Amino acid sequence: MFPETQDTILAVSTPAGRSFHAVIRISGPEAIPSIKEIFVPSTNIKPENIQTFTAIKGRIELPAELLTIPVVLYIMKHPHSYTREDVVEIHTVGAKPIVEIILHAILRKKTGIKQGIRLSRPGEFTKRAFLHGRIDLAQAEAIKNIxxxxxxxxxxxxxxxxxxxxxxxxxxxxxxxxxxxxxxxxxxxxxxxxxxxxxxxxxxxxxxxxxxxxxxxxxxxxVDKIFSEEINTVLYGKPNAGKSSLVNALLGKKRAIVSDRPGTTRDTVTGVLRIGNVNFRLMDVAGVDDAKEHVFPEAGEKAQSALKNAHVILLVFDGSAKINLQLMKMNLNEVANSVIIVINKCDLTPDHSAFELPDELKKYPFVFTSALTGEGLDRLKSQLLDKVLEGQINQSNTLPxxxxxxxxxxxxxxxxxxxxxxxxxxxxxxxxxxxxxxxxxxxxxxxxGEITTEDILDKIFCEFCIGK
Ligand SMILES: Nc1nc2c(ncn2[C@@H]2O[C@H](COP(=O)(O)OP(=O)(O)OP(=O)(O)O)[C@@H](O)[C@H]2O)c(=O)[nH]1
Ligand SMILES: [Mg+2]
Incomplete structure (x- = not known):
């Protein structure tokens, strides 16, 4: 017996939101006693006498709330259940308040309960199935994938x-x-x-x-599919931040026009950068500014559409100017995707010791670069690669x-x-x-799954949804 599996766990295992019917799943030694007082079967049978894998109609009676809720109860006794523990499923109508009332009623029940009942953590049902030898780790991963x-x-x-x-x-x-x-x-x-x-x-x-x-x-x-697809990587930032210079420096060739006049890039310029096995399509778009300032409105529209389709966004700042002022002009609502902060022109400010990112940006990884000297470009490349390898990039159809x-x-x-x-x-x-x-x-x-180091297991199972 694993100490953590002595508790009885409880969760709604149907997705959150509106649905026709809801399932509350309870697993553990107290699963059957936990519903004894509140469940009234339509026939004259006690829950503990119900055969395993049978469904029984009845109602949950909650006198304190003056409520009677029609339910169907499924009982799966150990070891013939998903978790290999006693499992009770309450199938009822998919109304959130009703489901919550039932959860509370079970959680507050104390009489006749020897061990704790609590809400389950994400993936805990599957983790128990694994700990009890019901499935192996590869199968647990498969469930997550499904x-x-x-x-x-x-x-x-x-x-x-x-x-x-x-x-x-x-x-x-x-x-x-x-x-x-x-x-x-x-x-x-x-x-x-x-x-x-x-x-x-x-x-x-x-x-x-x-x-x-x-x-x-x-x-x-x-997973190789990821490597055969290009990762759309958009450089987004104020005019003159050095986006085009960065694209040229990363590609090692003059792909985009660079000038000290803000607003140089009008059209989207792209080029493919290969890092490791992964192709990144770098997209140098027109610098952001107040939309009305765009001399060519199409340039702004193209930039917005590139942002929408981006897998990764490099937020490029001119490190020699005030970051906050540049940030004010940017619309961060547009950048829901994976972000890396690039503080460019770091050759102009060799001392970074007092540098601090604005609070809105602190959650993102950041890197100092100079398109002029090449400093930081390798670090930027490895951060880009990490984004792919750590599976942080949302692409359709690339579930490995x-x-x-x-x-x-x-x-x-x-x-x-x-x-x-x-x-x-x-x-x-x-x-x-x-x-x-x-x-x-x-x-x-x-x-x-022959390793059972807790932290590795927790890492895997916490990615599940609650109730699975
Ligand atoms: N010192 C220094 N100058 C840089 C660096 N990167 C770019 N510059 C200069 O900054 C100016 C603007 O560079 P661009 O690459 O055209 O900037 P941009 O962000 O593409 O600008 P727009 O296309 O107008 O949006 C040019 O004069 C570059 O030479 C850098 O790392 N260090
Ligand atoms: Mg440019």
């Missing part, structure tokens, strides 16, 4: 993952590694007796095949088969196998080979 999926193909790949297909493939590779390690370790034990259980050639051959299998998994991940965390694990495992192969080729002793291969298998374990 909840978040927006297209049929995303849903298909999430369902495939839920069926345990991914886990099976990963476990297969892990088994291959473990059995190879067992061979090598036995050879080490017998090394003084001149018995060769497995030749170096066979070892490398097996490791190459394991490496190929991992590569296959990495490549099948549609593996998420960034899993994909990273596959990559690290692959590197360990490569290291083991290199050790083999360099005639290093078997101990080195085994060490790397064991690590490769452990890392794969992160995907199928």
């Amino acid at each position: 909840i978040r999926s927006q297209s049929d193909s995303e849903l298909d790949s999430a369902i495939l993952q839920l069926s345990g297909n991914t886990s099976k493939q990963i476990k297969y590779i892990q088994n291959e590694i473990t059995s190879l390690c067992a061979y090598i370790e036995t050879s080490i034990d017998f090394s003084d007796q001149d018995i060769e259980l497995i030749s170096r050639l066979e070892m490398t051959d097996k490791m190459e095949r394991i490496k190929d299998a991992i590569v296959h998994l990495i490549n099948k991940s549609p 088969f593996f998420n960034v965390h899993q994909k990273n694990a596959l990559q690290r495992s692959y590197e360990r196998v490569e290291q083991a192969i290199a050790s083999c080729r360099d005639n290093m002793s078997d101990e080195f080979v085994v060490l790397d291969m064991r690590m490769a298998a452990d890392i794969l374990g992160e995907i199928v």
Whole structure:
């Protein structure tokens, strides 16, 4: 029993907002006692005598509120439930006040309850399913993907993952590694007796095949789709902040016209910057100013439309002028997307020690740059890449088969196998080979859930919605 699963948890598991019907889900040792006093079945049966997986009609009676609410109760007794605990679901009408009254009634119930009942945290039902061995981590990730999926193909790949297909493939590779390690370790034990259980050639051959299998998994991940799509990156800021100069400096060529006259850029100028595997389409748009000041209104319209379609927005400021004054002219409502603050012309203000961002901007990452000297450009590039790798960029249809965390694990495992192969080729002793291969298998374990470090688990499950 995990200490945190001793509580009984409770949540509305239908989406918030208007809906025809609502489901309140309760899981834990007190799930059945918690509704005993308030639920009155239509037939003469007590909740504890209801068979598992049966639905029973009845009503919730709340004399204090003078309310009688028609409900259907579903009872799933442990271990035959999603969480492997006793689960009660109350299906009722989808009216928010009614749902809230029922939640309060259950939470305030104290008589006959031995352990606590509380509202669940996001993903806690699924976390319990995982802790009780009902599902593995890859399946938990798949559930999250199903909840978040927006297209049929995303849903298909999430369902495939839920069926345990991914886990099976990963476990297969892990088994291959473990059995190879067992061979090598036995050879080490017998090394003084001149018995060769497995030749170096066979070892490398097996490791190459394991490496190929991992590569296959990495490549099948549609996360690569992100890399084949361009990330629309708009530079937004006051005239003369140095947007066109930055575009030229980042691209390493003169793509946009630069001049010291504010309002130089009229049309949207674009160019593709490749960082790592990702293509960023840099869009240098007309500088923001009061719309009425636009000499060419179309320039302003084009800039607005670029902003709307941006995946990332670089808010560019002239670091040698007052940031607040520049900010006043900008319409931050337009920049709901992923933002990086760029303080340009830092060559003109070499001392940054007293620099402070206005409060509205403090939530964004920021970087000092100089389009003139090239300072800070590498930092800006790595921040752009981070935005993609950390999955902060909202693009349709790019939900990965593996998420960034899993994909990273596959990559690290692959590197360990490569290291083991290199050790083999360099005639290093078997101990080195085994060490790397064991690590490769452990890392794969992160995907199928053999690590249970609390913080990693919490990180995964807190991304769920409440009630799932
Ligand atoms: N010292 C210094 N000058 C810069 C830097 N970046 C741009 N400038 C100068 O600032 C002026 C304006 O640069 P642009 O790149 O045209 O600025 P912009 O933001 O594209 O301006 P608009 O197109 O008018 O909106 C030019 O004279 C540039 O040479 C920088 O990092 N340091
Ligand atoms: Mg310009």
